[in-house]
Amino acid sequence: MPIEQANGLKLHTQHLSTAAPDGQPRPQVVMLHGLVIDNLSSWYYTIANPVAQVADVHLVDLRGHGRSEMPKTGYTVEDNVDDVVALLDRWGITEPVHLFGNSFGGVVSLALAHRHPERVASLFLIEAHFAVEGWGEHMAGSLALAAFGLDEDAVQDWLAENADRKLSRLAKRSERFLTETTLIDDLQAEQPIGWLPEIACPTYAMYGAETDIMDRALELQAKVPGCELEIVPDCSHSLLTEQSALVRDRALTWLDRVT
Amino acid sequence: MPETVTPESVLADLEQILIDVIGDDLLLDGPLTMETSFDQDLQLESIEFVALSEKLLETYGEQVDFVGWLAEMELDDIIALTVGQLVDFVASNASNASNASNADADASEA
Numbered sequence: 001m002p003i004e005q006a007n008g009l010k011l012h013t014q015h016l017s018t019a020a021p022d023g024q025p026r027p028q029v030v031m032l033h034g035l036v037i038d039n040l041s042s043w044y045y046t047i048a049n050p051v052a053q054v055a056d057v058h059l060v061d062l063r064g065h066g067r068s069e070m071p072k073t074g075y076t077v078e079d080n081v082d083d084v085v086a087l088l089d090r091w092g093i094t095e096p097v098h099l100f101g102n103s104f105g106g107v108v109s110l111a112l113a114h115r116h117p118e119r120v121a122s123l124f125l126i127e128a129h130f131a132v133e134g135w136g137e138h139m140a141g142s143l144a145l146a147a148f149g150l151d152e153d154a155v156q157d158w159l160a161e162n163a164d165r166k167l168s169r170l171a172k173r174s175e176r177f178l179t180e181t182t183l184i185d186d187l188q189a190e191q192p193i194g195w196l197p198e199i200a201c202p203t204y205a206m207y208g209a210e211t212d213i214m215d216r217a218l219e220l221q222a223k224v225p226g227c228e229l230e231i232v233p234d235c236s237h238s239l240l241t242e243q244s245a246l247v248r249d250r251a252l253t254w255l256d257r258v259t
Numbered sequence: 260m261p262e263t264v265t266p267e268s269v270l271a272d273l274e275q276i277l278i279d280v281i282g283d284d285l286l287l288d289g290p291l292t293m294e295t296s297f298d299q300d301l302q303l304e305s306i307e308f309v310a311l312s313e314k315l316l317e318t319y320g321e322q323v324d325f326v327g328w329l330a331e332m333e334l335d336d337i338i339a340l341t342v343g344q345l346v347d348f349v350a351s352n353a354s355n356a357s358n359a360s361n362a363d364a365d366a367s368e369a
Contacts, residue, residue, distance in 0.1 A: 002313075014309060016326050041305035045337050049330040066306045165284075165302035244334045 003067075006086035012067035013087065014040060014059040016052035027055040027121075027259045028097040030084065032062065032105030034129075036143065036174050036183075039066030042102065046244035047251050055098070055255060060087060062108070064177050075186040077131075080108045081115060088119060096121035096201075098255060102240050103127050107193075114195050122258040123203040124251055127237050130216060131190040140188035143178055196223035203227040204254050206247065208235025264319070264353040266293075269346045276314045280307050293343030308337075315349060323352045 003010050017026070029051055031043040040059035048057050061068035062080055088097065098121050101109030106128025113120040129139075163171065177183060196219065203224050207217040209231050221229040230250065235242050274291045281303065285291070288300070297303040303311070312325050328348055329337060 014313065018324070018326055039306050041309050044309050044329075045305055045334055049326050052326045053330055061306075067310070166298075166304050169304060241334060 012061040016057040031100040034103030136190040
């Protein structure tokens with residue numbers, strides 16, 4: 001398994017590609033996943049392999065997630081940006097990349113495009129989460145609630161009795177993440193972002209019509225110059241898995257347009 | 260790539276890889292069969308399936324085009340995958356590749 005030492009951590013990554021028939025260099029795509037229960041497999045199961053037919057796809061387990069190391073501290077958006085930039089350096093990718101971000105991966109993508117505009121060619125965002133007034137408190141509140149629930153003896157007993165192997169492992173890992181790291185505190189400290197108008201690269205954003213963060217969709221469209229917004233009917237925040245075929249088609253069309 | 264690739268040899272390789280990925284618990288419910296499903300029966304976490312694919316790629320090399328194979332599938336197809344489907348895919352592609360490389364070797368000897 002490709003474990004990279006980057007920014008002082010062991011990070012699990014996967015590289016998917018197919019040989020270009022014409023031998024031409026291909027676009028570089030980096031995909032970033034959502035929080036806590038998510039990891040790079042949500043991309044692997046949905047659009048990563050199809051996109052790898054036309055691009056070199058780099059998947060990352062963000063710190064604390066999947067098979068990456070779970071340090072006790074360092075879970076701000078900026079920490080995650082530093083990790084991804086360190087990985088790009090390690091891979092020797094100096095050309096601008098196409099960043100795909102799902103949920104929390106969306107805010108990491110946006111922040112990377114803002115801080116390192118020379119390294120980002122375009123943004124393809126699905127249900128991007130980002131800090132607005134009260135965001136940190138809200139995220140931290142719901143995660144703390146989850147941590148509190150997972151910590152209860154009764155919940156642990158129920159999981160032991162009823163949950164299958166997969167769910168038990170997910171719950172155990174999530175509990176460790178939420179109770180033994182500074183994730184909740186770090187998210188709580190995030191400040192609303194005021195720099196969306198400074199995003200300079202082409203941006204495509206998709207949200208489900210039933211999402212709980214429609215305000216982010218509208219804010220992206222209003223503030224990111226030239227941002228194209230698509231609202232998908234009858235979908236929730238889990239748009240990537242609910243409509244993976246549609247997202248795949250949009251992603252391929254997007255790459256065709258921006259490369 | 261192993262010299263002779265048959266469904267039986269792939270199944271045996273796959274069992275060893277699965278033990279590496281998820282541990283000896285794998286065999287508590289009986290031997291791995293072609294009907295075993297990764298999700299329902301083995302309760303494989305999705306990140307473990309990624310690790311499994313990677314190890315298969317290491318074993319059989321680039322001739323077995325997992326990326327292309329998975330690219331053709333919808334999410335539900337991947338979730339519903341059985342050991343048999345994966346074994347058949349690897350066995351047929353690896354033996355084609357093996358035949359092709361043998362043919363190359365024959366051609367260069369001729």
